[in-house]
Amino acid sequence: MPDLSTSVSALRAEFDTALGAVTSAADLQAVRDRFLGRKQGLVTALYAEIGNAPADQKREIGRLANELKQAVEAGLEARKAVLGRAAIRTPGLDLTLAPRPLPVGSRHPLNAMRERIERIFVRMGYEILDGPEAEDDWHNFEALNMPADHPARDAQDTLYLEAPFVQGTRATGAPGAGVTLRPATLLRTHTSAMQIRYMERHAPPVRIIAPGRVYRRDNLDLTHTPMFQQVEALVVGEQVTMADLKGTLLGFAREFFDPKTPIMFKPSFFPYTEPSAEVFVGCQSCFGSGCSMCKRTGWIEIGGSGMVHPSVFEAVGIDPERYTGFAFGMGIERLALLAHRVDDIRAFYENDLRFLEQFAS
Structure with missing residues (x-):
């Protein structure tokens, strides 16, 4: 052993x-x-x-x-x-060095622009409304006082669905009338349809904005795209006047652009408002002196507005003798072009990181 x-x-x-x-x-x-x-x-x-x-x-x-x-x-x-x-422990590796920053993504500039607009109106007391992008002609056209022969209802302007489908239960007339199923026959051309949907279910007072994507048969160029985003607003109540409309848009323009930004109304025509006006703000590039962006006028259009037409109130069962209201709409891409001084709307949709990273926050 x-x-x-x-x-x-x-x-x-x-x-x-x-x-x-x-x-x-x-x-x-x-x-x-x-x-x-x-x-x-x-x-x-x-x-x-x-x-x-x-x-x-x-x-x-x-x-x-x-x-x-x-x-x-x-x-x-x-x-x-x-x-x-x-x-x-790789030779030459200094463990005390700070790490390299990792690339991180950011919100798309149009999404950031939409959120910025929403924050302004929320502070004003507005409710944000969202809804379907496939619509029926009642909410998109008829209830907004757009007759059957209106040019906007032509196939050359509106994207109609090849196979209509039922978009829930919708009334074909004012509340209280016979209720039937309405097929979704088109891609909405504006978010005004959400104003009709809201008024069908809520009595005044109303104070809402409806941001979202809309679709039109447009060719893609410097200022147009078949799909873009709008934000539309609606206020309904007793003794609502054109002065309230102007004050609201002036307050928005001065918070969005510059505290001294002027605003101008130019008489126009829209089927769902009367009186109607196009809304202009002072050019943010030349501040009124005239440049190529404002076409030497000193003013840039940002949207349309007006007092709600009595026929629209009648379509949703609101008494036009008692209530008045105003509505306006603006293109989010248009506001982004002005705010960032970009001259081509296509740049927002081409996914070029060299362009998009300029707006990272």
Whole structure:
């Protein structure tokens, strides 16, 4: 037995020396094979001696072999961990350096513009309204006092659906009339349809804005696109006047553009408002002196407005003798072009990161 103990101690010393010389994963595998190999490993050979040992010595040989095997396995795992940490420490890597900033995305400038407009009107006490982009002709045209022969209802201006589908239960007339299913037959040409939907279900007073995508059969050019975004507003109540409309738009223009921004109304015609007016603000590039952006006029149009036509109130069951209201609409892309002084609407839709990253916030 003393000879066996001496042999085990020598084997342990030999392993410690071999393990100390390991500098790579390949060296470590060679030591593992040398001592724990299934056929020729030195520790494995020690186990083979158990079968040939006297019966009274087998237990002690087994104990010594197990202790040695456990010591070898523990030493190999410890050395493997050391080699792993050394591999992580790449030569020349300064762990005290600040990390490189990771590229992060940002909101699209048109989404940011919409949120900015919404915040202004929310502070004024307006409710934000959202609704379907596939509409029926009652909400999109008829209820807005647009006759069947109105040019906007022609297929050359409006995108009609090839296969109409039912857009829920909609009334074909004023509340209280016979209720039938109305098929969604077109992509909405304005968000004014949401004003009709709201007035069908809510009695005055009303103060809402309806931002969202709208669709028209336009060719893509510097100032037009078949899909764009609008924000339309509606206020209904007793004794609402044109002065309220002008004050609201003046307040919006001065918060959105500049505190000294002037505003101008130019008489116009819209089927759903009477009187109607186009809304202009002072040019933000030349401040009224005249430039190419404002076509030397000093003014830039931002949308249309007017007092709600009595026929619109009658279509939704509101008494036009008691209530009045105003409505206006603006293109979000138009406001973005003016605010950012961009001259081509297509730039917002071409997904050129060199352009979009200029507006990251």
